[in-house]
Amino acid sequence: MMTGNIRHRVTLYGKKECCLCDEAMELLERVRASVPFEIEKIDISGNPGLQEEFGLKIPVICVDGVRVFNYRVNENKLRSLLAL
Template sequence: MVTVEIYSKPDCCLCDEAKRVLEAVRRDVPFELREVNIAGDPERLAAYGQEIPVVFIGGRKAFKYRVDERELRRRLQREVAR
């Protein structure tokens, strides 16, 4: 199963929006979703704090700021086909 990881932090409206898109797509295209709160991780906060939410598919950075539902579906299908 494909793993999707989202780096986010509390009180982030773009993060909430991205999570809604991920959950909507997950109803049709199964994947494992891991949420990482970077607020408590100084290293990740320094690296990604200005880009959140950041979404990784199969360990590769796929989106930052906003998640496009159509593109997410396309990338997940491509990852499943590997």
Template sequence: MVDMPAPEPRVTLVGRAGCHLCDEAKLVIERVTAELGVAWAERSIDDDADLRARYADQIPVTLVDGRRHDFWRVDEDRLRAALGAPPR
């Protein structure tokens, strides 16, 4: 049996620990990506100087396919549409 590599995450949540908006965004992202079978990843601005310089005033930031999609809040239907699924 050959191990298949994990799929590249289509969604990335850029945030930081202790950010209540980040926690809310994470719940939406977890729900939508689980429903659609899409991989996602979480990155912290505290661990990456480049992300901190670009997004510190906008966290949480949601990236879809490497491009900024939303910041501060994640709209569930908009995220679903960006991932190719119809809104609920």
């Protein structure tokens, strides 16, 4: 029996028609099938502040508010972070 059942929040900053963003989302969904967590996808299009911050680095992946990946997601590292 699991106690605590802490769920992490993974945030993907990206935009539509971004193949790396699509790949990252597919990987997040695949990992979520075995390790439960919340996914939040934020489209930076039309948000000048986010475009300035993340612009050419997307997708940017944050786990519980901490930026952990730019461009590509390392599945093994993601799983390790979610196991904490």
